Each structure stands twice: as structure tokens, then as C-alpha cells.
Amino acid sequence: MIDVYWTFIDFANGILSGTMLGGSYALISIGLALNFGVMRLVNLSHGDWLILAAYFCVALLTALPISPFATLVVVVPVMFGIGYALQRGLLNHISIQATERKGMSPVFAIMLPLLVTFGLSIVVGQGMLIVFSADAVTIKNDLSFSAIRFTEDLSISMLRFGFFIVAAVLIGCLAAWMRLTHVGRAIRAAADDPEVAALMGMQTPHIYAVASGLSLASGAVAGFMIGMLRSFQPYDGPPFLLTAFGVVIIGGLGSLGGCLAGGIILGIVQVLAGTYFGAAAQQMGGYLFILVVLAVRPQGLFARRMAS
């Protein structure tokens, strides 16, 4: 009898903490989904920007005696600015339209953004290594060990639950913003057909830069979360990119709601793999699951258009 109870508790705990983990995965991948959905760009440096945002939070906290959450007030706009500048200064020049304008071959148009953002990932990672050194750091906070208890044996981390809510709210707000505001509609139009959008008088470089800024701004929240939940190092970016890419693929390319669903599915798969095959299987289980989806349904489990 007790075995049935513990089997159930194990499973329920796995589902619960997997869902919470999925919330954080969704938060990590919002930026990548925006990039993918609007600019058709796979930003291979995405993970490194998250870590950079987390380092900004840590740097602010060591300089000023403020609450960890207050750092977001500074870091989110800063990351928005970086994203805007990055898109205007670099990424707009390597988009498919730009390479077409330059008369490059379609193959090269596909390769160029991947190669450049891969180089960017190396540069940002190495830059952080020089500035912040290789020591693992974390954003110190009092919430790390508090938990919400449902029963004696069933509980979830307070912090993870909080970030799950944050991810859901952020996705909801972004989707609403895309529907209701002028700029949001412009972003959707540019995503659907950049040429027609430009013909209608839209400043597509600006629109893209706003989307990219939003992508890094949500990345700032995700980086803050990474720093709150665990310790990190300059080189930790690429695994987050792979996870985020997996979430975006599972959720359907560039769909914001799909991010949450994809994150939750990936989180549950990882935690259950960890529960039943040992802690080390968690990462491997996630990678294998992403590869399965890539192979079987590359258009995503919930393929839909962006925010529609």
C-alpha cells in the first residue's frame, strides 16, 4: 500500500516540479521565439546574453545595497537598449533581405546569421570571462529555500512558482501587446511579410530592432531568474541556448504561447527522466527529447503562427 502511495508522490512531485521548471524554460526561450518568429533569425548567442544580464544584476547588487528585484528596473531597459543597438548595428545587415540585396546566394543567406551569431556567442562569452572572471557567482536572495507545501510530501519551490507566474504573465502581456498596440501590430505585419510591410511605409529596421530589444529585455528577466535559482559562470550560455531552442521547436516556431507549453513539456520530461533514471539522466533526457522532436516534427508539436 505504501508503495502505491510513494509511487504516486514521486510521480506527482515530478509533474509539479517539471511544470515549474517548464515555466523557467519558457522564460528563457521567449526571446529566442521572438527572434525566430519575427526576424526568422536563430540567434545562437541568445544564451550568452542571458548570462550577461545575470552578471549585470550581480554587479549592481555588489555596488548598491538594494533588493535583488530592484536590479531589474535597471537591467531590463539596459538589455532592451543592447538588443535594439545589436539589431540596428549588426543583425539587420545579415538578415535574409539584406543578403538578398547584396546579391548573395540563398545558401549563404541561411548560413550567414548562424555564423555571425555563433561568433557573437564566443565574443560575449569570452568578454564576460575577461570582465567578470571564471568564478561562479549567484544573485543572493532569501527565497532560495522557501517552499509551498501542499501535503507532507508534496511541495514546490516558492521561487520557481514565482517565476512560473512571471513567465505566464510576461507571455500573456507580450501576446496582448502584439495584438492591441500599434507597434505590436507592426511587428506582426513585418513578421508576416517584411516586403509588403515596408511598402506600407513601416520602418522595418526599427520594428525589428524593437522586437530584438524586447527579446533581450525578456532575456534580462530570464537571466535574473537564472541568477536567483543557481550559480553561473561566463561559459554557461550555450546550454541555455540549446534548451531554449528545444522549447521553441517543441512549442512551434516562434509562437509565444507555444513557448509555455513547450517549456512545460520539456521540464516534465527532464524531471521524470531524472526521477526514474538518476539525476544525471535529466540533461540527457532533455537533449534526446529535443532531438526526437527535431527529427519527427520539426515544425513543432503545436505549430501555429505567431500570436494568432
Add this chain to the structure above:
Amino acid sequence: MITRIRNILPITLEEKPGAAGAGIGLGRYAKIALIIGLLVALIAAPAAIGTRSYALHILMSIFLFAILGHAWNLIAGFAGMLSFGQQAFIGLSGFAQALVIYYTPVSVWTAWPVSGIAALAFAWLLCLPIKARGSRRRVVVGVILAVLAWIGYEGLINIFPGADLFQGAYVRRESLLLLIFLGALPLLKLRGAYFAIATWLIAEAVSTVFNGWSVSGAGGGMQIKSEVTQLQLYYVALALLTSTTAVIWMWVHSYQGLALTAIRDDEDAAQSSGVDVDRVKMLVFIYSAAITGLASGLYFMDVVIITPPSAFTISWAAYIVFIVVAGGMGTIAGPLVGAVLFIVIERLLGAAAGQGLLVLGILSIVLMLFLPRGVMGILSDISHRCRHRHLPLADTPVLSFGVELSAPELGSRNLTEI
């Protein structure tokens, strides 16, 4: 439709340039003489600069990185499969060689081919579902057979614990599951960013296995008891580089090479023109993996120690991308030039500030933006300017009638070079 296409060059039949612009504006025989002269000089080099000198070591490193560049250039530059997972082959073959040297009494040079075979076998495994000619049933049957064999193996271990080569139930299950899984994954069907990310994921997954495997040092790595001299390594690396370059040159200048660039420029069109896309991709992928494995075997003989972080690091992909991009993607001489640049920059800056990778990253972004065809691109522009003085080079308007003019940056240049 009129498209303005920069740097598109006329494809003429009377033009028969030799080894991919190795000499500027030189005739065919002059180029051959140049190549032979260079080879003789490199063969004689150890006698001139000393068999234990640092300069010789630098030359050997250039050879090894040029081979790695060649391998990647073949799949990315010629076949259009952008892989960020070459470190899977590098690490796997390095560890295979280290394991053979450590656990068997064979000499280092007998163990060396194992590095190539390991990479080749792994690449072959990744190609398996393609070989099955699109029939999913065969893949399913294969997976079922593999799982049955695995269950049989588990049973055998229950009876004779000594039969467990992995020495640990978790690592055994993890790696066998991974192998079966990768055997069923149609990797080569993926394109663009999907292929790039999938190769990267595979490298990470393989690295996870080696991180926890006690037989290979459980994350601490292994030492390679190598009694090879620098002179031996130098000549073997030179021989491997020469043969690799020759094979790729012949490949690209053959009918197969045309099929290769056709696939890169438009896979579907190539398929419908009767190119056996799957077979060509498979050949390229497996060959590229094998020479990557052999080169990394030599590399780890030289550095003596192999650890999972050093063998599976994404820096490998960064190095290789820089080498090929700097030299010129889709050219044969590109990786050679790129490897020289890479070693010069890496060693100079590594000695000066220890920040080689940062500068390499920045340089490769700048190169991609402003000189996407690399050094060989500039050289061949100059050589064409010498030959066709009457032609305006930049901004030549080209008429194209609904047909995509293929690849001024990559493709047609190679057609002129064939």
C-alpha cells in the same frame, strides 16, 4: 527581372584555372610548380629549422588545423551542411585512441587509425536512417533489433558481470540508449539551423556520457602515453594534409563535386535533376568525420592529455569556423590559408594577452560582414581582374529570367574554378 548582383563572374569554358587560385594570375603550370615547390620546402623544412624546434611544432599545428578546416569546409562550404558539432568527432576519436592506448599493449601508431575508425563509425551511425532509403519500417525494425540486442547484453552481464565493458549500469544504459537513438535519427534530412543545432546537441549529449564514464577517467580525462617524436607527427600530419587536399581537389573537380555544389545551392532542384542527394551527403559527412578523427588523433598525441571539457568544447567549432571563414568558404585553398592565419593569431595573442578566442570571434564576425568570401575570395577577385581587365567587376547588372542565379559568393565561383 533584373537583379543587381555584385561580383558575379562570367563562366567561360576556355577558362581552366588550376588549384583554386593558389597563384595570382599564374598559368596552370606555374601553379603546379608552385605547389610542388611548397611541398618540397615543407618536406625539407625539419632539416632546415631543426627537428625539435618550436617553428616545426607551429607548422604541424597549422597542418592539423588545416585538416580540420578541410573537413568542415567540405560539409559546410561545399555541401551546405552547417555543423557546429565537429567536436563530437574530435572528442570521440581522441578518447577512442586514448582508450586503446591505455587498455591494450599496442603501440601509438597502431592505435592511431582507431581515432579515424571511431569517428567514421559514429558518422556512419548518424547516416543509418538515410541509408534505409526513407522507409521508416526499416528504421523501426533496426531499432527493435538493437533494443533486443541490448536486452540480451544486459542479460549476459547479469550472468557474467565481467562482460560489462562500460563498468557501470548507468553509463552503459545511457550510452547504448544514445547510440540506438542516434542510429534512428535522420540527421542529414535536417537543414539550416536545425542541422546546426542538432549537431551541437549531439556533441553535448556525447560529452555528457564521457563526463561520467569511469573507464575514460570520469570527467578527469586520460593521459596518452605517447612515445612519438615531433618529427614523426610532423610528417604524418603533412602526409594527411596533402592527401586530404588532393582527395578534396579531385572530388570537387569531378562529377561528384558538381553534384555536391548542386545540393548546396538547391537541394530540391538537385534531387529532381537526378542527383542522389542522400548518397552524396552521406559520403561527404562520413569522409569529413573520418579525417577529422584522424587529425584529432594526431592532435591528442601531441598534447598528451585528453579531458571531456577540452575534447568536447564548443571552442573547436569556433576555431574551425574561423579557419574556414577567414580562408574562404567553399574554396580548396581556403582552409590552408585560414589555418595559417588562425595559428598566427592564436599563438601571437595567446602569448601576448591570453585572449585568442575573443579576437578570433570578433575577427570572424567582421570577416563574415565585410569579406564573406575570405582571403581566397580577395585573391581570386584580383586574379580575375588581371585576366578580364575589360570587364567591370562590381555591380554588374545581370538578367535572370525567374531562375535563381546561384551563389555569386559561393557557388559560381567554384564553377569557374573547376
